[in-house]
Structure formats: C-alpha cells, structure tokens
Amino acid sequence: MSFAAQIKIPATYMRGGTSKGVFFKLEDLPQEAQVAGKIRDQVLLRVIGSPDPYGKQVDGMGGATSSTSKTVILAKSTQENHDVDYLFGQVAIDKPFVDWSGNCGNLTAAVGAFAINNGLVCAKKIPENGICTVHIWQKNIGKTILAHVPITNGQVQETGDFELDGVTFPAAEVQIEFLDPADDGEDGGAMFPTGNLVDTLEVPNIGTYQATFINAGIPTIFLNASELGLDGTELQDVINSDTKILEKFETIRAYGAKQMGLIQDISEAANRQHTPKIAFVAPSKSYTSSSAKEVKAEDTDLLVRALSMGKLHHAMMGTAAVAIGTAAAIPGTLVNLAAGGGEREAVRFGHPSGTLRVGAQAIKENDQWVVKKAVMSRSARILMEGWVRIPADSLK
Incomplete structure (x- = not known):
C-alpha cells in the first residue's frame, strides 16, 4: 500500500491583536492553491486541522477557537498606492469549510509586520527608526487599511510596553486605521442596510x-x-x-x-x-x-x-x-x-x-x-516561522 508524502509550505505563525493565525505569501502556496477554489480550501483546512469532530484541531495548527482557527494569504498589491493585498480565511473547526466573507481586524495588526519582513513593502518606505505606514488592500471586503508599524534599527519592533486586554504579555503598539469602513453598497447594502438606526x-x-x-x-x-x-x-x-x-x-x-x-x-x-x-x-x-x-x-x-x-x-x-x-x-x-x-x-x-x-x-x-x-491600537508578534507540512493528497 502506498501513502501520500508530506509537502512543505513556507509559513509564519503570528499573533495579531487577540487572535493568531498561519500566514502565507501567495507565491509560496502550491500552484494549485494560488487561486481561489476547492484546492486552496483543502490546503488551509489541512494546515489548521479541520474538520475535527473532536473540536480540538490536534492534527493541525489551529487552536480550536474562532480566534485561533485563522489563515492569511498576502501578496504584493495589485491596487494603486497600496503595498500589500490581504486575504483572510476563517476556518471552521468541525466542518470542511473556509469562510471568506469578511476581514479579521485583529490579524490586520500582523499584516504590516509580515509584509515588511517578507519583502512586500518597498525598502525605501522603511525608516531606520520610526514608523512605517503600510497601505493594505483588504481583498475580502475591498477596503483600505493603514497599519502604522514601529521600526527600530531597520527592523520591525515587536516588543514594547503596550498592554492589550486579552493578550498576556505587553508588546509594541501598532495603530490601525480602517478607512471608509462602512459598506459601499455591495453584499447587503449601505452602512445601515435597512435604512434605520434601530x-x-x-x-x-x-x-x-x-x-x-x-x-x-x-x-x-x-x-x-x-x-x-x-x-x-x-x-x-x-x-x-x-x-x-x-x-x-x-x-x-x-x-x-x-x-x-x-x-x-x-x-x-x-x-x-x-x-x-x-x-x-x-x-x-x-x-x-x-x-x-x-x-x-x-x-x-x-x-x-x-x-x-x-x-x-x-x-x-x-x-x-x-x-x-x-x-x-x-x-x-x-x-x-x-x-x-x-x-x-x-x-x-x-x-x-x-x-x-x-x-x-x-x-x-x-x-x-x-x-x-475608525482607529484602534493593537499589537503583533511572530510566534514561529518555517514550514508547515500537509499530506500531498490535500492537493487532489
């Protein structure tokens, strides 16, 4: 009997705000998973460890909660005046399903840092010391987000004294600006879809x-x-x-x-x-x-x-x-x-x-x-980087 070999996919495991997820560069995904569809979803489900009838995601990178069953795919932006395209996938725990219908605001805090660390932001934009403003195109909802990422000695600063309730340890503050955050008329209408405040x-x-x-x-x-x-x-x-x-x-x-x-x-x-x-x-x-x-x-x-x-x-x-x-x-x-x-x-x-x-x-x-x-402060930190492994038959 033959068994599928495991394949390696470059990935970074990051905390952003009060969530954590597995981050990928689009170009690092297997060719079949670089486009939306069944294969991409199968790959992400296997990475996270879903569906899991036990509700634990033991055989994957997920943490068996909505806050820790998340994936992010990033690429150099195709949009003018933007640095990075950000696509978010919320992975169901007990079902074979990846929900692409919305953004994750917490993991947005980690997008800027990942983009800088992985060459998705022009080096000329990154100061030796100061703040690097990363222009993010959020593909799920078609909106612009600005992440103000602290830089020290040319590197993303992750440690600091900013405390965020829901996160155990302090870290560096990342201010996030969600520009024009209301819906512009697609998928349910305007900001108040019924036209009423109540x-x-x-x-x-x-x-x-x-x-x-x-x-x-x-x-x-x-x-x-x-x-x-x-x-x-x-x-x-x-x-x-x-x-x-x-x-x-x-x-x-x-x-x-x-x-x-x-x-x-x-x-x-x-x-x-x-x-x-x-x-x-x-x-x-x-x-x-x-x-x-x-x-x-x-x-x-x-x-x-x-x-x-x-x-x-x-x-x-x-x-x-x-x-x-x-x-x-x-x-x-x-x-x-x-x-x-x-x-x-x-x-x-x-x-x-x-x-x-x-x-x-x-x-x-x-x-x-x-x-x-809308503006809020979050923090982010790399937890692990390297490769995730999944059985090759996930690509079938």
Missing part, C-alpha cells in the same frame, strides 16, 4: 428584539442585553457552556442576516458562519474580567459582548470593534444609546477580558451618515 427583529418561537444592523468593519447585529435576559457582564463560560442560549443566538443571527440582506433564506446562515457577527450591549457597570482584573463602571462608556463562529469571544474581534466605534459615533443606535447617547468620536467599552478604546469619525452627508475612518 429595527424590530422578529424571530419566530424566540422573541422580538430591538436591533441595530450595521455594515462597518464587518456586518454586525447589535442587541440590548436586557432584552435577552443578560446584563452585559457575562464571561465566556457563562455563555459557551449553555447550549440553549448559543442555539438562540445562532437563530437570531440567521434571521438578522436575512433582514440585513446578506442571505435569502435562514438556512444559508450555516454556510456563512463568519458574518454577520452578533453582539449585545449594556450600560456601564462594574465587573471582574476573565483575568480577575476589576473593571470599574467609570472606566467604560458601555459594555459589549460579541459572538464569533457560534461562541462568545474571549475579548473583542477587531472588525467588531470597528462596528462598535462606528455605531457609537452615530446618535440613536443601540450602541450609542447604551453609551449614554449624544455625539462622540471615541468610546471605551468593556469586554470579557477588559477594556478597549476605539475611535470613529462620523459625519452626515446628504442626510446620510458617513464614517471616514
């Missing part, structure tokens, strides 16, 4: 909820915690150990996706796990974070909890933070109202691991809300 979402056999639907950073459904019987201070174990509430959230998400115009039938939500996100908000109150850190009510403007790939996130997805900052800047959304209402250009919210500040610039043009950019 809608009524009816979910058969479950309930009727107020909801803010927004396409900014990533399509997101915001609900009031109180209408769900929650208070906004919940940690992962409370939600993720309750199969009934997880099923409830997934059903609400499916009906919300349909109302946003992202799917035509609720059954399609099962094959669109990455988007939309679903989150719930509440006014500020004191709570103890997952690291036993005391978060005082006065330290935050509001509380937000968000689910990713069917589970409560341990901190906050970067793209969802963009949605939070954008919605908070627009008077009348559920996020804005939970933060106390009124106009604001920045908000600090509490999440399971601590707090995060995100800013957004929103203005009205022709009686429509427009967001010019």
Whole structure:
C-alpha cells in the first residue's frame, strides 16, 4: 500500500491583536492553491486541522477557537498606492469549510509586520527608526487599511510596553486605521442596510428584539442585553457552556442576516458562519474580567459582548470593534444609546477580558451618515516561522 508524502509550505505563525493565525505569501502556496477554489480550501483546512469532530484541531495548527482557527494569504498589491493585498480565511473547526466573507481586524495588526519582513513593502518606505505606514488592500471586503508599524534599527519592533486586554504579555503598539469602513453598497447594502438606526427583529418561537444592523468593519447585529435576559457582564463560560442560549443566538443571527440582506433564506446562515457577527450591549457597570482584573463602571462608556463562529469571544474581534466605534459615533443606535447617547468620536467599552478604546469619525452627508475612518491600537508578534507540512493528497 502506498501513502501520500508530506509537502512543505513556507509559513509564519503570528499573533495579531487577540487572535493568531498561519500566514502565507501567495507565491509560496502550491500552484494549485494560488487561486481561489476547492484546492486552496483543502490546503488551509489541512494546515489548521479541520474538520475535527473532536473540536480540538490536534492534527493541525489551529487552536480550536474562532480566534485561533485563522489563515492569511498576502501578496504584493495589485491596487494603486497600496503595498500589500490581504486575504483572510476563517476556518471552521468541525466542518470542511473556509469562510471568506469578511476581514479579521485583529490579524490586520500582523499584516504590516509580515509584509515588511517578507519583502512586500518597498525598502525605501522603511525608516531606520520610526514608523512605517503600510497601505493594505483588504481583498475580502475591498477596503483600505493603514497599519502604522514601529521600526527600530531597520527592523520591525515587536516588543514594547503596550498592554492589550486579552493578550498576556505587553508588546509594541501598532495603530490601525480602517478607512471608509462602512459598506459601499455591495453584499447587503449601505452602512445601515435597512435604512434605520434601530429595527424590530422578529424571530419566530424566540422573541422580538430591538436591533441595530450595521455594515462597518464587518456586518454586525447589535442587541440590548436586557432584552435577552443578560446584563452585559457575562464571561465566556457563562455563555459557551449553555447550549440553549448559543442555539438562540445562532437563530437570531440567521434571521438578522436575512433582514440585513446578506442571505435569502435562514438556512444559508450555516454556510456563512463568519458574518454577520452578533453582539449585545449594556450600560456601564462594574465587573471582574476573565483575568480577575476589576473593571470599574467609570472606566467604560458601555459594555459589549460579541459572538464569533457560534461562541462568545474571549475579548473583542477587531472588525467588531470597528462596528462598535462606528455605531457609537452615530446618535440613536443601540450602541450609542447604551453609551449614554449624544455625539462622540471615541468610546471605551468593556469586554470579557477588559477594556478597549476605539475611535470613529462620523459625519452626515446628504442626510446620510458617513464614517471616514475608525482607529484602534493593537499589537503583533511572530510566534514561529518555517514550514508547515500537509499530506500531498490535500492537493487532489
């Protein structure tokens, strides 16, 4: 009996924000995987270790959570005035499926560093000491992102004293600017796909909820915690150990996706796990974070909890933070109202691991809300680099 040999693929394992994933240069992938399609998905699934009915991804690089089951493919940009094209694949854990429907804001923080380290950024742009601004074209959503990467002695600086709740060790701060983060009319319509800041979402056999639907950073459904019987201070174990509430959230998400115009039938939500996100908000109150850190009510403007790939996130997805900052800047959304209402250009919210500040610039043009950019700080670090190995029959 003959067995398939293993093949080696150059790769880098990186943390970006509160996520980590396997990064590839497009040209380093096997020829068959350099184009979108079945073979590319099979390669990434095998690298990560999915599908895994045990839910552990032991036989791959994944960490068996939505935050650690991620892949990134980068190439020199085909877009004018951009350095790098960034394509993100969210790998399902228990299904043979890679979701290409959205961005990962956390891993965006690592894209600039990878691009610099791998020759995807013109050497003339990189200072000996200072900040290198990497212009990123996010291919999943067709948006421009700027990553301001610190450089010391001509090299990407990864260590530092910037602390990010949800990440154990301090590192160098990387400021990320999401330019024009709202949807421009494709895949579900404008920033507010229904035209309303607040809608009524009816979910058969479950309930009727107020909801803010927004396409900014990533399509997101915001609900009031109180209408769900929650208070906004919940940690992962409370939600993720309750199969009934997880099923409830997934059903609400499916009906919300349909109302946003992202799917035509609720059954399609099962094959669109990455988007939309679903989150719930509440006014500020004191709570103890997952690291036993005391978060005082006065330290935050509001509380937000968000689910990713069917589970409560341990901190906050970067793209969802963009949605939070954008919605908070627009008077009348559920996020804005939970933060106390009124106009604001920045908000600090509490999440399971601590707090995060995100800013957004929103203005009205022709009686429509427009967001010019959203800004947040993250950090990134190379964890390992070399090759990943997968059986050659992954290419069949």
